[in-house]
Amino acid sequence: MSAHAAPDPTSAEVAARAVNLTKTYGSGETTVTALGGVTADFARGEFTAIMGPSGSGKSTLMHCLAGLDAATSGSVLIGDTDLTELSDKQMTALRRDRIGFVFQAFNLVPTLTALENITLPLDIAGRKVDQAWLDSVLTRLGLTDRLTHRPSELSGGQQQRVACARALAGQPEIIFGDEPTGNLDSHSSGEVLSILRAAVDEFRQTVVIVTHDPRAASYADRVVFLADGQIVDELREPTADTVLDRMKGLDTRVQVRG
Numbered sequence: 001m002s003a004h005a006a007p008d009p010t011s012a013e014v015a016a017r018a019v020n021l022t023k024t025y026g027s028g029e030t031t032v033t034a035l036g037g038v039t040a041d042f043a044r045g046e047f048t049a050i051m052g053p054s055g056s057g058k059s060t061l062m063h064c065l066a067g068l069d070a071a072t073s074g075s076v077l078i079g080d081t082d083l084t085e086l087s088d089k090q091m092t093a094l095r096r097d098r099i100g101f102v103f104q105a106f107n108l109v110p111t112l113t114a115l116e117n118i119t120l121p122l123d124i125a126g127r128k129v130d131q132a133w134l135d136s137v138l139t140r141l142g143l144t145d146r147l148t149h150r151p152s153e154l155s156g157g158q159q160q161r162v163a164c165a166r167a168l169a170g171q172p173e174i175i176f177g178d179e180p181t182g183n184l185d186s187h188s189s190g191e192v193l194s195i196l197r198a199a200v201d202e203f204r205q206t207v208v209i210v211t212h213d214p215r216a217a218s219y220a221d222r223v224v225f226l227a228d229g230q231i232v233d234e235l236r237e238p239t240a241d242t243v244l245d246r247m248k249g250l251d252t253r254v255q256v257r258g
């Protein structure tokens with residue numbers, strides 16, 4: 001592991017922390033080590049992009065951080081809460097109340113309207129919608145005239161913006177995105193990234209995304225590079241060019257998409 005990736009004990013507030021996280025699949029000769037001891041901090045109010053070659057463990061890291069998958073060893077903290085100490089019920093409540101998710105496959109409920117999809121997590125949690133906040137998210141994402149449409153009546157970009165609004169609606173502490181712009185055109189992708197950027201700049205939320213796209217990564221404050229289940233590099237204030245350079249250096253076989 002590179003010295004860059006070590007947690008900084010003096011860092012202000014940490015929104016999420018992975019400590020010596022390992023994840024293996026299978027057993028015996030067929031064991032696959034997806035994460036080989038990852039330690040990393042994600043500071044509150046910061047936008048981080050996780051990058052690396054295919055199979056390097058990005059999605060696994062994200063899923064463990066977000067409490068969607070259990071690590072084999074090591075721990076994950078969201079704020080001061082150690083996820084490994086939570087019961088299933090507590091984990092469900094934490095995911096619902098403190099975490100927002102945006103995935104490449106939008107995971108919208110087909111029978112609900114856009115607005116019903118957006119407020120669904122809050123409705124399930126029995127929480128009231130902060131109308132002023134919701135209005136600003138909907139306006140910002142250009143969704144105000146699409147709210148009564150069902151997902152099948154929306155374009156891919158619009159569906160992803162609905163998924164993004166759903167993640168933002170409850171003002172979670174931290175938003176995780178697994179290739180949130182993976183199948184969007186550059187215009188829709190720019191809109192999604194801008195609102196994630198605004199969530200950080202204007203509302204001091206924390207955003208962590210996995211991406212293959214150096215342009216998407218350039219919206220982040222920091223890029224963490226994974227290779228073979230380890231953090232091998234880190235870049236602050238990335239530009240698409242500096243990200244591309246580091247990716248080439250990581251693995252010459254990397255195929256840069258986008």
Ligand SMILES: Nc1ncnc2c1ncn2[C@@H]1O[C@H](COP(=O)(O)OP(=O)(O)OP(=O)(O)O)[C@@H](O)[C@H]1O
Binds near residue numbers: 032033059
């Ligand atoms: N359920 C699983 N069972 C077995 N092996 C798995 C499973 N999920 C992931 N892996 C393996 O773990 C390693 C890391 O996978 P992961 O999906 O985290 O990589 P990634 O960097 O997100 O890849 P990509 O960029 O292609 O999405 C890979 O070798 C993968 O084949």
